[in-house]
Amino acid sequence: MATKYVYFFGNGDADGDESMRAELGGKGANLAQMAKKPLSLPVPPGFTITTDVCQEFYKLGRKYPAGLAKEVDVYLAKLEAAMGKKLGDEKDPLLVSVRSGAAISMPGMMDTILNLGLNDKAVLGLAAKTGNERFAWDAYRRFIQMYGDVAMGVDHDKFEAIIDEVKAIRGIKDDPELNVDELKLIVEKYKKMYKKEKGEDFPQDAKVQMWGAIGAVFGSWMNPRAIKYRKLNNIKEGALKGTAVSVMAMVFGNKGNTSGTGVCFSRDPSTGENVFMGEYLMNAQGEDVVAGIRTPQKLSQLEKENPKVYDQLCKIRARLEKHYHDMQDMEFTVEEGKLYMLQCRNGKRTGAAAVKMAVDMVAEKLITKEQALLRVEPEQLNQLLLPQLDKEAVKKATEIAAGLNASPGAGCGQIVFTADEAEAWAKEGKKVLLVRKETSPDDIAGMAVAQGILTSTGGRTSHAAVVARGMGTPCVCGCADVTFKDANTIVVKGKSYKKGDFLTIDGATGKVYEGQVAVKPATISGDLETFLGWADEVRAKSSRTTASGQKVKGFDVFANGDTPKNAEDAFRFGAKxxxxxxxxxxxxxxxxxxxxxxxxxxxxxxxxxxxxxxxxxxxxxxxxxxxxxxxxxxxxxxxxxxxLNEFIQAESKDQLKALAEKLDIKPAVLAAKVAALDxxxxxxxxxxxxxxxxxxxxxxxxxxxxxxxxxxxxxxxxxxxxxxxxxxxxxxxxxxxxxxxxxxxxxxxxxxxxxxxxxxxxSMVEFPRTALIADKVAQFADFFSFGTNDLSQTTFGFSRDDYGKFIESYLDQRILEDDPFATLDPDGPGALMEIAEAKGRSVKKNLHLGICGEHGGDPASIALCYKLGLNYVSCSPFRVPLARLAGAQAVIKAKK
Missing domain, CATH: 3.20.20.60 (Phosphoenolpyruvate-binding domains)
Structure with missing residues (x-):
């Protein structure tokens, strides 16, 4: 049987569903599910090309598998029949969007192209058919710009320069103010520039356009920002097949003031409150909202402007949450008063929001406690432990501006204006605050190292806000008081701030302060205390049988600590x-x-x-x-x-002389001792x-x-x-x-x-030999504690002091899947730990086992420790909440 590469969705006729997420990607799977019963939501029809094609695309040297073109033709014909229009028709053209979508959401990292199917003749037909000439030419100029940039690699800024030049002639600020003649002029200028850049005319054949867009989306799976995103989010190369491509009939939010587009969340992704929130723009397309180019209106305003559509959205919000049992991130378009749903997915959220939603949904009987514990990524808990601005310090601080509170936490640093500057300064050990008009997916690396992000435009659903929330980075968006004077200076209410000056943002309130404002440590209380209490219950009641046949009950979390302050912190964060x-x-x-x-x-x-x-x-x-x-x-x-040599440091003659005087011995005698200890x-x-x-x-x-x-x-x-x-x-x-x-x-x-x-x-077990003779050691040891830093070092033959010179090459080339000093390797140190467990407990059945290396705070390593039958993990005090949750998740997953 031939492999099926394409699946249809829309009009209640979907031959895929959410169970096919690995093949259809999150977007394609959810579109299919929304289109069919029981949801039957208003989804424009379309089809999805599977992730299997993406995988084959790269295996075949960026070529498509045999039979794909014919299969796409079949489903394109089905789409055309559903819409009563044909792609490329000169009188009534079918226009489509071509969108990416992997099994794991990667917001903004891959490419999308809208309004595909327009050409010099089709634009005239669209204008005549709709009776809206301005809309048709606006759609055409958008398509040329997106296709030229995304599919053909024409510099985005060259398109922006043309549109800015035309707007400047008439002295207008926003794109919707452009009239028909100006849009026609922009199109002509775009095409001339395109021909100059590419040496050929802009493609007029809609099928050529479609395959160019499909190739661009598959190609974006391996673009630098997508690779960086997967690396930052620990998504292993090979863990996913790639991206799917969804080709969907266009619906238009830019048909005038009865049309619009927006993004909404069934709950607040920043705080987790059970409130319907989102943003929209009238007379706009979706990219206008998420790109942050225009600052949108709050969704609550839509209730006043169009209560009928708002009421529809509220009902859809409730149905989707009930169906998916999770907070939904939704994209919608209103075309001349009619609502369409373009996407839904489990929404990205802050750590605080993730915990609150999990606790609330248990109370609402939407999910169980165990499901709630699996809803929160352990690393997200670090966000709840981020320092907050000290209230007393805030009273004395100078507030200079306020924007939208897009992602909570206190962010303070020296301001920089590009992602490259952020990376470079961070490598020098500086703490930076990334300040931009708006961020783009290409800024991902700079955003990852910034203490906080401040943008002058965009809303809570813009790229900066969504990515910052996913990273747990404080973010303030849409701060209109921030204007850019030049490449090295911003002006806030008349006062200039240069690159390198300090600013502080409060992502919880949206306020911006001059200079550095003091912070205070976070505490565990409220929803987090309840949530981690559930994790403790799960671990305490856990029971498993090890490979050696020993039954082990419970799984504790301890802390590494050398001072009373460490002990207090350990207690504060729940260590036992x-x-x-x-x-x-x-x-x-x-x-x-x-x-x-x-x-x-x-x-x-x-x-x-x-x-x-x-x-x-x-x-x-x-x-x-x-x-x-x-x-x-x-x-x-x-x-x-x-x-002992660590306590006797004398690298210069002056240091040697000073130390000799302190210890009341002759410098020559000390020098000999230092040499002997080296x-x-x-x-x-x-x-x-x-x-x-x-x-x-x-x-x-x-x-x-x-x-x-x-x-x-x-x-x-x-x-x-x-x-x-x-x-x-x-x-x-x-x-x-x-x-x-x-x-x-x-x-x-x-x-x-x-x-x-x-x-x-x-005894500590830090070397292979110790693990191999564990039965002999256990005769004289009451417990084993695995020192996995040294165990990894001696198993791999890697020096912890020097391996940084080559480990990135090993990871990039996938010689190793993980940094062995970050995540415990199951085939090396893990295998030795399994031997030590079996041999040790063969002598002492109840031999207590734990881990105290840095791996004790890593979720994947914690899961391995649970599997191997350890009684506890020990980690730094500030990793204790993470370990409490990761341990519970290991218990729950082991049951499945």
């Missing part, structure tokens, strides 16, 4: 304990640093012990405060991990438990500090659960020996303090 307390960070404060440095340069054990004794009370205080802050939740303390690859050198084997007194001091701090809390009646973790293990004998030494120290503290403290003592 500290999974990694790095003790090395505590040695960099004075006077601990000097005492530790003196210990390092000591020549004998007694001298080392004497200097360590000076550090003991400070370490004890550090541990006391952290354990107390966690209020009885588990605290896992890792003993000293880095090599290592070519300190990540694999004399560090972690290797230090304790060489200098056992270091770990003995740390264990004593832990025990004394815990004993003090014990006597104060403060709850505590403390675990001690040994890093860099490669032999079970290391754990056996260090554990014995630690238990002897703990016994002495118990005897001295009159306590009966017991500590779980476990």
């Amino acid at each position: 304990g500290i999974g990694l307390c790095r003790t090395e960070h505590m040695f960099f404060d004075e006077p601990k640093l000097t005492a530790f440095q003196k210990m390092i340069v000591s020549e004998d054990t007694e001298a080392r012990k004497a200097n360590l004794a000076k550090i003991l009370p400070y370490q004890q205080k550090d541990f006391y405060e952290i354990i107390k802050a966690m209020k009885g939740y588990p605290v896992t303390i890792r003993l000293l991990d880095p090599p 290592e070519h690859n300190p990540m694999l050198g004399h560090r972690g438990c290797r230090l304790a084997i060489t200098y056992p007194e270091i770990y003995e001091m740390q264990v004593e500090a832990i025990a004394r701090a815990t004993a003090k809390l014990d006597k104060e009646g403060v709850a505590h659960e403390v675990q001690i973790m040994i890093p860099n293990v490669v032999s079970y004998r290391e754990v056996e020996q260090i554990r014995g030494q630690a238990e002897a120290v703990i016994a002495n503290v118990n005897k001295e303090c009159g306590t009966n403290l017991k500590f779980a003592i476990g």
Whole structure:
């Protein structure tokens, strides 16, 4: 059976539906669904060429598969019959739009062409048929511009220069003010410029136009902005077949004041409120709204101007939400009073809106709690934790302008006026605010690095607003008080601001402030607290059987933290304990640093012990405060991990001399010590438990500090659960020996303090050998904590310090699918973790397993950890909310 490449939609006659999203793309699938029962909405007829063709298009070197042309002819004839018009007819031409649409929405990233089918003769027929000469010539000039730019690569600015020149002659500002003669003049100028640029006349054959547009849309799948968007949104190349192409009969919003076009949302995509919102323009086409060239009117105004159409939209809004069980982003056109639906899709939304909608829809019994948890991308929660403008600072700030609150959050930076400038400045470490008249899809890279986006035109449905919301970037649109003086200067209410000046925007209110305004951290409350509470319930009740046959219940989220402040943050964001307390960070404060440095340069054990004794009370205080802050939740303390050379830095003679004076030794002696400590690859050198084997007194001091701090809390009646973790293990004998030494120290503290403290003592699993001998290590370890940073480093043979020189090439060429230090590789470190789980639990059935590397805050890595049977993940405090949700999603998806 031959492959079917084309599907029809419209007039209640659709041979595809929403179940075919992978083949028809989101746009094509939803158009087909809207057209057929039970929805039966007013959708102009058309057909969709599948994503399979896009895939074949690239496999065949940008050529179409055999049989496609004949199949398109069949469906074009069906479209013509449905409309009672023919493409290219000189007297009553069928005009079509050619639109892109992948299975995953990529707003504005790929190409669209409107009004296709017009030529020098058809424009006259259209004018005569409609009795609207101005409309016909406006449609023709739009088509030449879009086709020339999108399909043929003629510079967009050259078209804009022509139209600006004609408008300037009569002193008019907006396109709708152009009269028929001026539109005819623009068309002639367009065609002349086109011929000069392309060396041929603008195509007059409508079929040639259609195939040119189809090729352009398929070609846009691999344009730089689409590739960048997929990369920014972690959409893997190959995860999608490509874009589909929908060829749809045109309906016209530019037929005068009884016509218009708009974009609307069934709920507010910025706040999540259950209010119908959107924007529209009268006498306009859809691109005018989303491009941000004109600032549209609010949808509420349509209720006053055309209550009949507004009422229709309200009913459609309710039907689509009920059908899709999600917030809908809809495009519509009104042609001489008649409403048509051109698109619906699950709308992009801010993190705050996503959470509110999820919670509200559960209350409305539209979705279940588990469905709600799957509605929010874990990374979106970061948006809710963005700093907000400090209210007291705002009272003192100078407000200079206000626009539309398009995407919430506080954005402050040095203003730049192009995406290229934003990228370049950001690479230098500067925080930038991108200020534009309007943004275009080509600005995607600059928008991605900006602290915020400010535009002088456009509304909440413009490109800038939609993309900013998807990225979680603060955005203020349609700020008319901002005018552009030149390439390096804007003027706001008479005052000039140059490139590099600081401005602050509040995406929640739409206000713009001069200079830098202080911000304050976010807190978890309200809907987010409810939402994450559901995630905690799902994880707590979870149960799975590992590959080794062990049944594991629950899946906790801990935080990495080294200070009481970290502990407080961890609590604030919902962590159930500290999974990694790095003790090395505590040695960099004075006077601990000097005492530790003196210990390092000591020549004998007694001298080392004497200097360590000076550090003991400070370490004890550090541990006391952290354990107390966690209020009885588990605290896992890792003993000293880095090599000693990190604490003795003397790169110049002056530094060496100053350090020698500080430590009261001769510079030559210090120089010899520094040279002796130097290592070519300190990540694999004399560090972690290797230090304790060489200098056992270091770990003995740390264990004593832990025990004394815990004993003090014990006597104060403060709850505590403390675990001690040994890093860099490669032999079970290391754990056996260090554990014995630690238990002897703990016994002495118990005897001295009159306590009966017991500590779980476990091993980190950071190297392949440790995983492979996990059954032997487990004999002496109460738990395993996977240090996946080092495990990835030693499995791949990549140095974390140097891999940045080549990793982008590996990812771009798809040698690797993911950065192994960002997402845990299931075939390398993941496979070793599976071995360690099986071997470890073969010795101790209830061996507790966790992860404390940076992967603990990555959703894909969290899902792998759940699958492997880990009891918890530990991540930075500010990633805890994300991990709470990602863990719940892993549980839910594992059930399916």
